[in-house]
Amino acid sequence: MKQQTLALHAGYEKDSQGTMAVPIYQTTAYEFRDVEHAANLFALKELGNIYTRLNNPTTDVLEKRFATLEAGEAALATASGMAAIFYAIANAAEAGDNIVCASQLYGGTLTQAAHTFKRFGIEARFFDVHDPEQIKTLVDERTKVIFFESLTNPSIDVADIEAIVSIADEYGILTIVDNTVATPILCQPLKHGVDVVVHSASKYTTGQGLAIGGIMVERKMVADKLKDNPRYPQFNEPDESYHGLVYLDTPLPPYTLRARLTLLRDIGAVVAPFNSWLFIQGLETLPIRMPVHSKNAMMVAEFLVSHPKVLKVNYPGLVSDPNHELAMKYFKDGMCSGLLSFEVEDFETAKAIVDRTKIFSLVVNIGDSKSIITHPASTTHQQLSEAEMLACGVKPGLIRLSIGLEDPEDLIADLKQALEG
Numbered sequence: 312m313k314q315q316t317l318a319l320h321a322g323y324e325k326d327s328q329g330t331m332a333v334p335i336y337q338t339t340a341y342e343f344r345d346v347e348h349a350a351n352l353f354a355l356k357e358l359g360n361i362y363t364r365l366n367n368p369t370t371d372v373l374e375k376r377f378a379t380l381e382a383g384e385a386a387l388a389t390a391s392g393m394a395a396i397f398y399a400i401a402n403a404a405e406a407g408d409n410i411v412c413a414s415q416l417y418g419g420t421l422t423q424a425a426h427t428f429k430r431f432g433i434e435a436r437f438f439d440v441h442d443p444e445q446i447k448t449l450v451d452e453r454t455k456v457i458f459f460e461s462l463t464n465p466s467i468d469v470a471d472i473e474a475i476v477s478i479a480d481e482y483g484i485l486t487i488v489d490n491t492v493a494t495p496i497l498c499q500p501l502k503h504g505v506d507v508v509v510h511s512a513s514k515y516t517t518g519q520g521l522a523i524g525g526i527m528v529e530r531k532m533v534a535d536k537l538k539d540n541p542r543y544p545q546f547n548e549p550d551e552s553y554h555g556l557v558y559l560d561t562p563l564p565p566y567t568l569r570a571r572l573t574l575l576r577d578i579g580a581v582v583a584p585f586n587s588w589l590f591i592q593g594l595e596t597l598p599i600r601m602p603v604h605s606k607n608a609m610m611v612a613e614f615l616v617s618h619p620k621v622l623k624v625n626y627p628g629l630v631s632d633p634n635h636e637l638a639m640k641y642f643k644d645g646m647c648s649g650l651l652s653f654e655v656e657d658f659e660t661a662k663a664i665v666d667r668t669k670i671f672s673l674v675v676n677i678g679d680s681k682s683i684i685t686h687p688a689s690t691t692h693q694q695l696s697e698a699e700m701l702a703c704g705v706k707p708g709l710i711r712l713s714i715g716l717e718d719p720e721d722l723i724a725d726l727k728q729a730l731e732g
C-alpha cells in the first residue's frame with residue numbers, strides 16, 4: 312500500500328464499537344484476568360497491557376503506524392524527541408563506550424551527546440557529515456553508535472546515508488538517523504540500511520505544533536547485526552534486571568523490546584495517550600502536507616537567492632546547492648521539506664529582519680503549518696561555544712525558516728518587506 316493509505320489506516324483495527332477515530336485510552340493501568348495472566352504478561356509469555364509507562368493501546372497504534380510509514384519492524388514512542396534520541400543511544404552504549412556523531416546536528420542533540428552523555432561516561436566523537444571517511448579514524452572497539460540526521464537542522468545538509476551505512480557495516484556498528492526534518496514521506500533511511508530511526512514527533516508529525524513527543528523505529532532484521540556481535544553483549548547475554556531474559560532469544564524486535572523493558576521502565580519518559588492521539592491525527596495528513604511544505608519552501612528559496620541583501624541560501628532543492636545531488640538521490644521526487652536557512656551580513660542585520668516579519672512567528676520550533684522564523688545564534692545555539700556553533704554551520708547572520716502551508720506569495724511579500732524595511 313502507498314504512504315497516504317498507510318498514514319490513515321496502518322496499525323488500527325476497529326474495536327467492537329466500530330470506532331472510526333482511534334480511541335484515546337486515558338488510563339494508567341489495566342486489570343489482569345487473574346494472577347496467572349499477570350505473571351504471563353510480566354514473563355512475556357503473553358503480550359498485553361500492563362501499565363501505561365510500558366504500553367498503551369492508543370500509543371500502540373501510533374507506534375505501529377509510524378513503524379509502517381518508516382518501513383520498519385517496530386517502534387517505541389516517547390515523551391519527546393530528545394527522549395527518543397537518548398533511549399536510542401543509551402540502548403547501545405554504556406559508560407566507557409563512545410559514539411560517533413555528525414557535527415551537523417540539532418543543538419539539543421549536540422549538547423546531549425557532547426555534555427550529558429559525557430557525564431554518563433560515554434564520549435561523543437564528531438565527523439563532518441560531508442566527509443564520512445572521517446568515521447574510520449574515529450571508531451574503535453568501544454564505538455557503539457554512528458549518529459546523524461538525514462536532513463540536518465539548522466545547517467540544512469543532506470547526509471550520504473549509504474556511504475555512512477557502508478562504513479558502519481564494515482565495523483558492525485549500529486547507525487541511528489534522526490529523520491525529523493525529512494519525515495518518512497520524503498525519505499525512508501531504513502530502506503538504505505540504517506538500523507534505527509528517531510524522530511521528534513513535535514514537528515511535522517503533529518503538523519500544527521500541538522504536542523511534544525518522540526519516536527524510535529527499528530529496521531527489520533536488526534537482530535542479524537546484533538547477534539553474537541561482541542559490541543552488543545546486552546542483547547546476547549542474560550539481562551539480570553529482567554530475570555535473565557536474553558533479548559535475541561525472543562521472537563520480538565530486540566531493539567524496541569530492550570528499550571521498552573529497561574529504559575522506558577526505569578527512566579519513564581513515556582508519551583501521554585492524548586499526545587499519541589494528536590500524533591495519529593497529524594500522521595493522517597502528513598503525506599499531503601509534505602509536498603506543500605516542500606513546494607512553498609522552494610519558491611521562498613528562489614526568491615531569497617534573487618535578493619541582493621541575502622549572501623547565501625541553504626536549500627537542497629536549489630540546483631546550485633551543494634546538497635542537491637544527494638537530495639535527488641534520497642528524497643522522494645527531489646522534495647526537500649520546509650526547512651531552509653539564509654545568511655545576511657551580521658548578527659544585527661539578522662535580528663532586524665527577524666523582528667520586522669509579520670506572518671512569520673519568532674518561535675524555536677519547526678514543522679508547523681504556520682511559518683516560523685528563528686535566529687539560531689541568539690536562541691537554539693546560544694549555549695554552544697563559538698567553535699561548536701561554526702562546526703554545526705551556525706553563523707551570527709544565519710536565519711532559519713520553517714516554511715508552513717500559507718500561500719507562498721504572502722510569505723515572499725513578508726520576507727521582502729522585512730529585508731528591505
Ligand code: PLP
Nearest residue numbers: 391392393417464491511513524
Ligand atoms: N531532532 C531534531 C532534528 C529537532 O529539530 C528537534 C527539536 O527541535 C529534536 C530532535 C528534539 O525534539 P523534541 O523537541 O521533541 O524533544
